[in-house]
Amino acid sequence: MKIYSLSGPSGTGKSTSALQFAHDYEIQAIIDDGLLIINGEKAAGTSAKFEKNTLKAVRCAIFEDEVHKEEVLQAIKSHEVESILIIGTSDKMTKRIATRLQFGEIHHFYYVQNIRSEKEIRMAKYVREVQGKHVMPVPYRQVEQNFFKRLIQRGKEIFSTNQVKLGETTIVQPDFHQNSVYIARPVYLSVLDHVLQQHEMLAKFEVANLQIEGIPQMRLNLYLKSPVHYDVAHNLHKLQKNISEVFLHHFGIEPEKIDIQLKGIK
Structure with a gap:
């Protein structure tokens, strides 16, 4: 299996760009915040964004729970995944996920600044830091609404350059995100x-x-x-x-x- 890494600081738009990036590089599956995503749909796993605090969210994202880990590994096997993109905040994190899931060495490393403009990154940071909004690269209907006490709304549909639909995003405001700034x-x-x-x-x-x-x-x-x-x-x-x-x-x-x-x- 070919292993790809896409890393960058939190809130810079990695999840927003993931579907298009995977399509451009012909990558079959995505690992993002504890989820396995195949063809724009959640195939297995639990999102770290469902957790109640930051520590639990990190543990979920790196698959510390054995049941969570096995569920994702079984789905990868059943879908016969041949290439996968791991998203994380750093090379260290994506390597840790690859080790935890027994993928072996990562073959290709990419960074958010390689695929997003400075303006796009700045816009993504604004939405995260000021409004407390997080993006999940899965359809709205696949997000368990009961996990969220606050915001959950449809994001946008992602299309390729020849207008083939690659998937959708959903915008959420996790319980663990406490430090938002409200500008009236x-x-x-x-x-x-x-x-x-x-x-x-x-x-x-x-x-x-x-x-x-x-x-x-x-x-x-x-x-x-x-x-x-x-x-x-x-x-x-x-x-x-x-x-x-x-x-x-x-x-x-x-x-x-x-x-x-x-x-x-x-």
Whole structure:
């Protein structure tokens, strides 16, 4: 069996990218947080995200429990798995999992920065650290909802470049994740208002929509001052860039979308 390792710090988007990565490298199965995933579906195991504290979650992820370990090994055997991707926070962790599951040496090592851009990693960290959301690369219907006291919601469908569905993700908020930061909507609005007030070309502005679930998105209605003796498109682009930079400075994340509609001139 060919063994692959994908590692990187917690909350950098490894699970989000796992299905696409496995497809690109023709890897049959995935080991992620105690689960065995085959063809985008949970085949065996129990997710570490079901545990009540961090210590138990780590023990689950490295298969310390004999029953858990044997269940996954039997499923690998019955599915005749020929290649597998182990996901972990470091090479040390993926090697430990490979040893625990008696896989032998890992043949290929990859890292999250090899497959995700700096911006994508920053976005993933924001969702994890600020909102306390974790991603599981399995369908919503396969996640045992009774394990979670808090958030559980559908993630997104993952498709290959030729639009073949590879699987789905589910977003959860495990009990052991305690240190989240809640940023209230008025805080985003206050920062946005401050940025817009600084732009001399604006006579009036309206925040038509501000979405703060996930990565912030916004739609702005703007009225320009008369006379218009400046490059409108250039200045609106500068405004978008300014909003992105200020959000990155204050919240650690750039907005996913900044739609601007020019409504008129005053």
